[in-house]
Amino acid sequence: xxxxxxxxxxxxxxxxxxxxxxxxxxxxxxxxxxxxxxxxxxxxxxxxxxxxxxxxxxxxxxxxxxxxxxxxxxxxxxxxxxxxxxxxxxxxxxxxxxxxxxxxxxxxxxxxxxxxxxxxxxxxxxxxxxxxxxxxxxxxxxxxxxxxxxxxxxxxxxxxxxxxxxxxxxxxxxxxxxxxxxxxxxxxxxxxxxxxxxxxxxxxxxxxxxxxxxxxxxxxxxxxxxxxxxxxxxxxxxxxxxxxxxxxxxxxxxxxxxxxxxxxxxxxxxxxxxxxxxxxxxxxxxxxxxxxxxxxxxx
Amino acid sequence: xxxxxxxxxxxxxxxxxxxxxxxxxxxxxxxxxxxxxxxxxxxxxxxxxxxxxxxxxxxxxxxxxxxxxxxxxxxxxxxxxxxxxxxxxxxxxxxxxxxxxxxxxxxxxxxxxxxxxxxxxxxxxxxxxxxxxxxxxxxxxxxxxxxxxxxxxxxxxxxxxxxxxxxxxxxxxxxxxxxxxxxxxxxxxxxxxxxxxxxxxxxxxxxxxxxxxxxxxxxxxxxxxxxxxxxxxxxxxxxxxxxxxxxxxxxxxxxxxxxxxxxxxxxxxxxxxxxxxxxxxxxxxxxxxxxxxxxxxxxxxxxxxxxxxx
Numbered sequence: 001x002x003x004x005x006x007x008x009x010x011x012x013x014x015x016x017x018x019x020x021x022x023x024x025x026x027x028x029x030x031x032x033x034x035x036x037x038x039x040x041x042x043x044x045x046x047x048x049x050x051x052x053x054x055x056x057x058x059x060x061x062x063x064x065x066x067x068x069x070x071x072x073x074x075x076x077x078x079x080x081x082x083x084x085x086x087x088x089x090x091x092x093x094x095x096x097x098x099x100x101x102x103x104x105x106x107x108x109x110x111x112x113x114x115x116x117x118x119x120x121x122x123x124x125x126x127x128x129x130x131x132x133x134x135x136x137x138x139x140x141x142x143x144x145x146x147x148x149x150x151x152x153x154x155x156x157x158x159x160x161x162x163x164x165x166x167x168x169x170x171x172x173x174x175x176x177x178x179x180x181x182x183x184x185x186x187x188x189x190x191x192x193x194x195x196x197x198x199x200x201x202x203x204x205x206x207x208x209x210x211x212x213x214x215x216x217x218x219x220x221x222x223x224x225x226x227x228x229x230x231x232x233x234x235x236x237x238x239x240x241x242x243x244x245x246x247x248x249x250x251x252x253x254x255x256x257x258x259x260x261x262x263x264x265x266x267x268x269x270x271x272x273x274x275x276x277x278x279x280x281x282x283x284x285x286x287x288x289x290x291x292x293x294x295x296x297x298x299x
Numbered sequence: 300x301x302x303x304x305x306x307x308x309x310x311x312x313x314x315x316x317x318x319x320x321x322x323x324x325x326x327x328x329x330x331x332x333x334x335x336x337x338x339x340x341x342x343x344x345x346x347x348x349x350x351x352x353x354x355x356x357x358x359x360x361x362x363x364x365x366x367x368x369x370x371x372x373x374x375x376x377x378x379x380x381x382x383x384x385x386x387x388x389x390x391x392x393x394x395x396x397x398x399x400x401x402x403x404x405x406x407x408x409x410x411x412x413x414x415x416x417x418x419x420x421x422x423x424x425x426x427x428x429x430x431x432x433x434x435x436x437x438x439x440x441x442x443x444x445x446x447x448x449x450x451x452x453x454x455x456x457x458x459x460x461x462x463x464x465x466x467x468x469x470x471x472x473x474x475x476x477x478x479x480x481x482x483x484x485x486x487x488x489x490x491x492x493x494x495x496x497x498x499x500x501x502x503x504x505x506x507x508x509x510x511x512x513x514x515x516x517x518x519x520x521x522x523x524x525x526x527x528x529x530x531x532x533x534x535x536x537x538x539x540x541x542x543x544x545x546x547x548x549x550x551x552x553x554x555x556x557x558x559x560x561x562x563x564x565x566x567x568x569x570x571x572x573x574x575x576x577x578x579x580x581x582x583x584x585x586x587x588x589x590x591x592x593x594x595x596x597x598x599x600x601x602x603x604x605x606x607x608x609x
Contacts, residue, residue, distance in 0.1 A: 002412070005409055005410055005411075005412050006410060008409050009406050009407075009409040009410040012402075012405065012406055012409055013395060013398070013406050016397065016398055016402060017397055018397065099393055099394070099395060099396060100391070100393030101393050101394060101395060103359060103389060103393065104393055104394070104407075104451070105410075106358075106359055107357050107358075107359065107382055107385070107387055108382075108407050108410050108411060109379075109410055110379050110382075110383075111379050290361075292354070292359065292360040292361060293354065293359040293360065294350075294351070294354060294359075294360060
C-alpha cells in the first residue's frame with residue numbers, strides 16, 4: 001500500500017508541475033509540426049532520392065496515411081521525445097535538490113528505495129502517457145490526411161497489424177529508457193536537474209558523432225560503437241518498419257546502412273541496452289539510498 | 300523503551316552517537332534522551348553538530364558509530380516505522396514552489412496516508428495560513444514558510460515533533476504564537492525536540508535542555524538544574540570583603556565570588572535565613588539577600604564561550 005501512496009504522491013506533484021505539461025505539449029507539437037511539413041511537401045510534383053531509390057512525393061503522402069501513422073509517430077517520439085523525456089526525468093529527480101525537498105521527502109516516505117522507485121515508475125508512466133497522446137494525435141492527423149486523399153480504407157487493421165503497432169510502441173519506449181534512466185541517475189548523483197539534463201542530452205547528441213568518428217578510425221575502433229547506446233538503439237528502432245518513403249525523415253540509419261556497419265543483432269542490441277538501463281538504475285538507487293542528506297539541497 | 304521515575308516513557312535515545320567527516324569530528328559521543336510529553340531543547344553555537352545530530356536522529360545521516368533509537372527503531376538501519384511518529388522541520392522549511400501551501404500538505408498527506416482534506420484545512424487554520432492556503436508556496440514570506448513547515452510536522456499527528464529554529468523569519472506576534480504553540484503541543488501529548496538560538500524562548504518553554512559545543516554534549520538537564528536554581532544566593536553588605544571572608548568560613552557554603560558589587564554564594568536558598576543569622580553572629584550585617592537568578596543565556600555563554608547560535 002505504501003508504494004501506491006508514494007506513486008500517487010509523485011504523480012500528484014508531477015501532474016501539477018508546468019514542466020510535465022510543457023514536455024507533453026512539445027512532444028505533441030513536434031508530431032503535428034512534422035506531419036504538417038511533410039503533408040505540405042508531399043503536395044509538390046516530382047520526387048526525391050533515398051537509399052539509392054527514387055520516391056515520388058505521392059509515395060511520401062501515402063506514407064502519412066493511417067497505415068503508417070503509428071510507426072512514424074513513434075519514430076518522432078524516439079528521436080525528439082527522448083530528448084524531452086530526458087528533461088522530464090532529470091527535472092523530476094534533480095529539482096528536489098534545488099528546492100531542498102529531498103529531506104522532506106526522505107523523512108516523510110516509507111523508505112528511500114521505495115521513494116526513488118516510485119518516482120522512476122511515475123516518470124516512465126508519464127513518458128508512456130505522453131507517447132500515447134502523441135500517437136493518438138498522429139493517428140488523428142493521419143486520418144485527416146487519409147480522408148482528404150480519397151477516404152479511409154481500414155482493411156489493413158488486422159490482428160497482426162495491431163500486434164505490430166504494440167510491439168513498435170514497446171520498442172520505442174525501450175530505446176528511450178537508457179536515456180531516461182541516465183538522466184535520472186545523473187540528476188541524483190549530481191544533485192541537480194542541470195546535471196541530469198546535461199549528461200542526458202550530451203550523450204544523446206555526442207554519441208552518434210563519436211560513433212561515426214570511431215567507425216572512421218577503422219579496426220579496432222570501428223567495433224566500439226556497437227557497445228554504445230546509440231548504435232543499439234538504431235538496431236531496435238529499425239524494426240518499427242517505417243514506409244521506405246519516410247526513411248529520409250526517420251532521423252536514423254536504414255536497415256541497409258545498419259547491415260553495412262556490421263551492427264549488432266536484435267538480441268545483442270536488446271541485451272546491451274538492458275544492461276545500460278540496469279546500471280543507470282542501480283547507480284541512482286545505490287547513491288540515493290546510501291548518501292547522507294546533510295542539508296536541504298544536499299542529498 | 301524504558302520508563303523512568305521522573306519522566307514519561309522514553310521515545311528517543313542516542314547512544315555514543317558519533318559522526319566523522321574525514322579528520323573533522325562533527326558529533327562525538329552524543330548521549331541524549333527525550334521523553335514523552337516533554338519539550339527538549341538542543342542548543343549550541345553554529346557548527347556545534349546540532350543539525351548533524353538531528354540528521355542522524357532522522358536517519359538522514361549515517362552515524363560513524365553509536366546509534367539513535369526512536370520508538371524502538373534504530374534510525375540508521377530501519378528508520379521507517381519510527382518516522383511515522385516523527386514530524387520534523389529542519390533548518391529552513393523546504394516545499395515545492397509551484398504548489399500551493401494546501402497542495403504541498405496534500406502531497407505529504409498522500410504519502411503518509413489516512414489524512415483527510417479536512418485535516419489539511421485544520422492544520423492550515425492552526426498555523427494561520429487558511430486564507431493563503433491556495434496561493435503558491437513561492438509567493439509566501441519567510442514567516443509563512445516557517446508556519447507551513449510547522450503545519451507539515453503536525454499533519455500526521457506525530458508523537459515527536461522536531462523543530463529546528465521554528466521562529467526564524469517570524470515577526471514578534473508569530474514568534475509569540477510559536478512560543479505558545481510549543482507547550483500546547485506538549486500538553487496534547489506530543490514531545491517537542493526544539494533547536495533554537497532564542498534562549499529566552501527556550502528557557503520559557505523547555506522542560507529539559509542539552510547544550511552542545513564542538514560536537515560534544517557539555518550539559519544536559521532540566522532548566523532549573525542548568526540554571527542552578529535554588530543553589531546560589533546574592534548578598535550585599537557594607538563591607539563585601541568582610542562578608543566574603545565570613546562566607547568562606549561557613550562549611551556548607553561551597554563557593555564565594557564577587558560579581559558586580561555583589562557576593563554570590565553557592566548555598567541552598569532554603570538556608571538563607573540561617574545564613575543571615577550566622578553572618579550576624581560574626582558581626583556581618585546584610586544590606587541585601589536574595590536568590591541569585593541566572594539566565595539560560597549566561598549558562599550557555601559560560602559553557603560554550605560563544606554567542607548563541609544565530
